[in-house]
Amino acid sequence: MHAAKFVDSYFDAWNHHDAQSVADHLTKDGIYHDLPENVQRTKQQLITNLNGFFSNYRHRYELTGEMLSSDETIAFQYRMISPDGNGDDEILYNGAEFMTLRGDAAISIVDYYDIPGITRPAELAQATSHDNVQPKYAKSGLDDDHLAAYKQRLDHIMQAEQFFLEPNLTLPRLADTVGCSVNHLSQVINSGFGMSFFDYINQYRVGHAQALLTELNGQKGAVLNIAFTVGFNSNSAFYAAFKKHVGQTPAQYRRSRAAS
Numbered sequence: 247m248h249a250a251k252f253v254d255s256y257f258d259a260w261n262h263h264d265a266q267s268v269a270d271h272l273t274k275d276g277i278y279h280d281l282p283e284n285v286q287r288t289k290q291q292l293i294t295n296l297n298g299f300f301s302n303y304r305h306r307y308e309l310t311g312e313m314l315s316s317d318e319t320i321a322f323q324y325r326m327i328s329p330d331g332n333g334d335d336e337i338l339y340n341g342a343e344f345m346t347l348r349g350d351a352a353i354s355i356v357d358y359y360d361i362p363g364i365t366r367p368a369e370l371a372q373a374t375s376h377d378n379v380q381p382k383y384a385k386s387g388l389d390d391d392h393l394a395a396y397k398q399r400l401d402h403i404m405q406a407e408q409f410f411l412e413p414n415l416t417l418p419r420l421a422d423t424v425g426c427s428v429n430h431l432s433q434v435i436n437s438g439f440g441m442s443f444f445d446y447i448n449q450y451r452v453g454h455a456q457a458l459l460t461e462l463n464g465q466k467g468a469v470l471n472i473a474f475t476v477g478f479n480s481n482s483a484f485y486a487a488f489k490k491h492v493g494q495t496p497a498q499y500r501r502s503r504a505a506s
Contacts, residue, residue, distance in 0.1 A: 249315035253322060260307045265296035272355065273348050279356040281432055282442065310479055311414045320345040321416060337482055340444060342416050358417055358443060388430045396434045399424050410450035411477045417443050448487040451476040455488060459500045469496045
């Protein structure tokens with residue numbers, strides 16, 4: 247199946263809240279990896295998990311940015327949206343998925359996302375209690391020396407090379423640049439810096455935006471221009487990240503700096 251059609255079908259299944267159809271995008275022996283929870287689910291376990299999730303939540307999912315694909319892999323970024331009932335949509339979180347294909351189905355789907363301020367419902371936790379969940383990173387093979395070396399390399403990439411300015415930066419792309427596996431980089435960011443991938447990247451983007459908001463005036467200093475300049479794909483994502491890291495909106499921050 248063509249990658250674009252596969253992804254369209256996958257999103258259609260999610261947006262119809264059809265657990266069976268979502269799982270049918272996996273091969274019979276396929277595995278769904280939930281990186282933030284460090285859980286691997288078989289096809290049947292995924293159906294059970296999603297039935298619990300869809301019974302509580304009726305969100306919509308959208309592709310964001312460019313989909314990347316080869317003969318055996320697909321990678322894309324997405325966002326989960328919840329209608330607020332007043333005609334406006336609220337972006338609840340952003341994520342990224344990475345698929346390894348076998349024929350017309352995926353042998354592996356890896357899901358990475360960040361949900362600020364949202365916890366999983368008790369019903370869903372119970373539905374997944376039978377899953378084989380290992381202590382996080384227990385078998386990663388990453389010792390303290392390698393973790394420290396990867397942290398140092400990551401800091402250099404972010405600070406000296408400003409990789410955070412890439413709007414379509416993904417966890418695999420960054421892991422390849424650091425020279426480690428996706429799982430090891432996730433451990434470096436989660437354990438070494440105490441935050442998620444998205445929070446780690448966004449702290450640099452927001453910090454750069456703070457400098458630009460202070461320095462720039464006029465059209466070049468418009469908030470939307472700054473959002474795109476520092477690597478965000480949308481104004482709403484920029485506002486949400488800025489408010490989370492700074493405690494103010496970009497406009498409020500600019501006014502406070504001007505008054506000081």
